[in-house]
Amino acid sequence: MVNIAVLGYGTVGSGVVEVINTNHESINKRAGQEINIKYVLDLRDFPGDPVQEVLVHDYEIIANDPEVDIVVEVMGGIEPAYTFVKRALEAGKSVCTSNKALVAKHGPELMEIAKEKNINFLFEASCGGGIPIIRALNGSLTADEVDEITGILNGTTNYMMYKMATEGSDFDVVLKEAQQKGYAEADPTADVEGYDACRKIAILSSLAYGKFLNYEDVYTEGITKITPEDMLYAEELGMTIKLLGTSRKLGEDTFTALVAPFLVGQKSPLYSVNDVFNAVFVHGNMLGDAMFYGSGAGKLPTASAVVADVVDEAKNLHENIATNWSNEPMKLTPMDETEGRFFVRVKGVTEAQAEAAFGKLQIVKVASLPDEFGFITECMKQKEYKEKISKLNGEVIAMIRVKD
């Protein structure tokens, strides 16, 4: 029997209990032994809920119980999650977590302790909810060198972009709708400003390329400036706009990473990832294109990924599962030196003037916006784009990157 303690009985925590109870037979079979929930930690009481029997309010009870093999941290936030997780690992208990903020900030230290103690610190649910993307990077794509990861990593913003694209609504309208449906929180900053996606692409990149990417180094732009007019251009181009977290390995020690809205064409499998779904596109040097798609959030999908980690940890109780993770810092190419194509909406200039500045352009016009036009540049460094756009005398209404 493997004893686990679940820290936090919120959405994910209650989901973990539900998954283990519902599928206990198949889960125990796969784990090779019975998974027993010995404790659930929460400050609140839940009278009438069977969880009350194993509920404790004091972490000391868990930390000091040598029978607890695995600690499941699903509280969220940095503190007290960090302190609790660190203590558990130092006490030789494996930990799994859905907490992207914790992994993005303290991953290197916690991975190090787990390695030293020959136990495991797993975090499948921290990126892409139920999508088994971390396991794919760690254990499936082992014959490949991954050179690109591009993900729709935030369900809230994907829902909003989808609604803006299909219904022509304003940002504020779809945000309110997302809040009413429970997809967006009262304070939507972490989602709409891209902070959530930023932590996720930092974690995925660290696993894929074998160097630690600090999320604070990742240029991050949210979706707050995207307008229904931008969506009209996207439609005219046969494209759509998505918030992407993306990173590339361009050479042995050359990496780029950013989070931003991108124009995505129909040839990309990410184009048709709609609603609250998430997807992670991976390019391997042998495998070519692959994509993993599923529910990026939600109680049971997230809990399903957490419990899959519990199963792995139960199967490897005193053996550190090898991953590609390393604590050596990843150095990113400065944004101005990164290359891409840029979609620009301008006013007060002519097409000829734009082409004089940029060379041959793909021009696009929207009938309902007669006072302006849009164009897509060739592939160029961001600094080159900035130089050229500064020479145009008109007004730049919007600039959105293009995903190739």
Next chain:
Amino acid sequence: MVNIAVLGYGTVGSGVVEVINTNHESINKRAGQEINIKYVLDLRDFPGDPVQEVLVHDYEIIANDPEVDIVVEVMGGIEPAYTFVKRALEAGKSVCTSNKALVAKHGPELMEIAKEKNINFLFEASCGGGIPIIRALNGSLTADEVDEITGILNGTTNYMMYKMATEGSDFDVVLKEAQQKGYAEADPTADVEGYDACRKIAILSSLAYGKFLNYEDVYTEGITKITPEDMLYAEELGMTIKLLGTSRKLGEDTFTALVAPFLVGQKSPLYSVNDVFNAVFVHGNMLGDAMFYGSGAGKLPTASAVVADVVDEAKNLHENIATNWSNEPMKLTPMDETEGRFFVRVKGVTEAQAEAAFGKLQIVKVASLPDEFGFITECMKQKEYKEKISKLNGEVIAMIRVKD
């Protein structure tokens, strides 16, 4: 050092050698030791190719060499692959294969020997080429009970369906095109009749549900009857036609499985899987919807999956990796008892007559086909559909199942 022998230096075999040579550093790191290609077996010689140094023509050399730890079978076909693989396993050598025909036919016996000998028989590349779907079923979705698998499992037919849908061409025209591009073989039967997809859905279902599905029990219908006119109806419905292999677990011991062309709507993530790409949709009772997408065939993607198996076997040289596989036979619900919605094209009857037979229908008309119309039935058992359609006095031009 782990010594491997590659059986067959055709497309996949040469891909395996290329993957191991190209990514040797990262592969060795992940395997925890050096992967050494000690032999390549082929009847032919390859003068000038470095493989010539390790080339042998006689399987006895490999079978009798105790230094060979892993045999990589990428010859295809049942014989001599079956005899070679069985001998290797009996000699205590782990085997990995890309050979779906072998796994679908002899999987139970070969899995059994591997288990007895405490070695491994892995076949990631046998379904979906480079897509790590088997690893996902075995090792990632361990908290879930999978209740549906639906895949676009054959790249050749997906290419053909895509071309017919987008270009309005005839079956024969796109088949010739696929042959010219090297996507379809001179004898395209295994692809276009659905036999290839049938073996793959049988293997995936066996892994997902923990009982062995004999591919010979799976009702299989190919794409040879699909016409440009069917595609016009699909377009009118905002759908497309795909060859799907699909299976469901409907109760503790109730399973359905079939291979057939299906009308697929835009809400399905399978709708936008185009060209030669493959994708496998999985529904878990906790995870909900997930999809795995990638190259279903091709030299390097397939070889990438084979080599990932080699890495796993090298890491677990004398330990059988637990899977959900069991040799207990899966019993399928007879096709007449399975439920679904049916799209039908009819001639010589009125809409009123059709609705008299079927009840309320979704009627669809194509302007360029004025002498006929189409309808989609409610969900019903196949035998009920057959009874009702036999009462209609007109001509049934086509029937295609609808994917819900």
